[in-house]
Amino acid sequence: MTEPDPANGTRLVVSPGKIVLGKGAVDSVGEYADLYGSTALVIATPEIFDIHGDRLLETLEGAGVEPVTYTDVDPDPTVANIEDGYDLWESEDCDVIVTLGGGSSIDAGKGVGVLATNDGEIREFGVDEAGYEGVPNPTPPLIAVNTTTGTGSEATRTIVVTDQETTTKFIVVSQNVVPDVAIEDPELVRTLPPSHTAFTGIDALTHAVEAFVSVKSYSVPDDFARNAIRRIADSFVASWEDGDDLEARTEMLIAQLQAGQAFTNSSVALVHGMARPLGAQLHLPHGLANAILLPYVMEFSADAAPEKYAEVARLFGVADEETPDSVAADRASDAVLELCEEVSLTSYLEQFGDIPSREEYLEVVPKMARDAIDSGSPANNPREPSPEELEELFVTVYDDALAPDSPRRS
Ligand SMILES: [Fe+2]
Structure with a gap:
């Protein structure tokens, strides 16, 4: 997709498809996941999964959606995190991505989505190589369960990835990676120190x-x-x-x-x-x-x-x-x-x-x-x-x- 040209007076406004807001919003994740299929790839950092993982699995299982978990995301998600998540996506034949956490988990989930429907390594989609809007195909449904009050990654078309080999970061920017559902539940940020x-x-x-x-x-x-x-x-x-x-x-x-x-x-x-x-x-x-x-x-x-x-x-x-x-x-x-x-x-x-x-x-x-x-x-x-x-x-x-x-x- 090319971006509309502001010089011609056209603009592209991106936004998550749906925003579920308020106490208990997390309990609706199962119902939303069920709309998209029967197997959900849950992506989280270990710390956040320890705190909120059970509640998330409960809502998924309650709705008849089988969770497959990848809970090894690093604080600054890496190329390896995205590849490992993608391997599970493929081997377990998943239908929907559910991220649990802030920017780290959401960006890892977006990255897995890119690999799921596009050919190539995640590095090839960086803006320095592919330019802006460099992800050609729509990514699978993504439900972002947010647990911080800062990054706003559940609303954005950006993925920040750490290349662990060069210890540098690169970004992927595409309207195709904006999450479909953003879950904003104040109970999940209560424990934020x-x-x-x-x-x-x-x-x-x-x-x-x-x-x-x-x-x-x-x-x-x-x-x-x-x-x-x-x-x-x-x-x-x-x-x-x-x-x-x-x-x-x-x-x-x-x-x-x-x-x-x-x-x-x-x-x-x-x-x-x-x-x-x-x-x-x-x-x-x-x-x-x-x-x-x-x-x-x-x-x-x-x-x-x-x-x-x-x-x-x-x-x-x-x-x-x-x-x-x-x-x-x-x-x-x-x-x-x-x-x-x-x-x-x-x-x-x-x-x-x-x-x-x-x-x-x-x-x-x-x-x-x-x-x-x-x-x-x-x-x-x-x-x-x-x-x-x-x-x-x-x-x-x-x-x-x-x-x-x-x-x-x-
Ligand atoms: Fe920032």
Whole structure:
């Protein structure tokens, strides 16, 4: 499929086919799977399967659907994970894929789907080899049972895969991999610890803000982004303070879904471009890397799209209609900094990061800046940084937020 050409006024808006939302939504998985056949390939990480696997198997078996389980997905799903899942899909003659988990499980499931109906190795479908929309055939039905409040992968046409041989990541992007059913059940995110609630929530905020300010933004994803930002401003801190607050958890589930809908139809931008190399060098989880970078990139970019950043500030309640855009825009990054402070974001660096000395960090800055530019994401940013500006941004982030004695950590 070719993508409609915005220059001709046509747009492609992708979305999961159905969204089942609310407490107990997971119990409908069996019924949905039964619509598609009699054998379901269940794909999960071992940790998540331990927590929620029994409940998922119960709904499938209750509906007369035989589950076949593949529960060895790595936190960053690999080519091998996708091949192993596909072997089971073939040998057990499965009809439908059911993923249990966040982005890792969903992306592994999408990858198995690609191999199930298309010839070739998963690497050949990467955008660097096949381009965007490089998956020619529709993939089998996929039901994504989401267990995080961040990635929004159940709403997207992207697969992020780790090539374990080269330890690099590649992405596959196609409307053919968007899940058919997204299950958003707040009971499944209740056990998400405060740390992961914090970083996945700010990852979702990053998706929404980046989609909203992207040079590829337009009306439809803009509205998804606005709704996502408003919900995050209202409910994120409550969901972090009390994981059992199912109302706040539900709002965050909707927010991260809408943020996924926003960026998959617009794009991500500079934060994601910088977060990938920063995360790889410092061993930071994706959401934490984004969260650390977001306020600095917003501050750097605000003057290039003041009306958009001003709206972000208004959604956060730190500016109103009377506030001139130029003034409001500068407050958006402050609002995000404050939000990070409220969920003790930098306190998680100790446990989840590997922060080098300033000298060691400065040595890898040029490479991180090059990798960021090569990802293509900075070109979507309203202000595209020069290589020197990117390096400066990386240094600012270290001095202000990453160094053990930095203002935000001490
Ligand atoms: Fe992300």
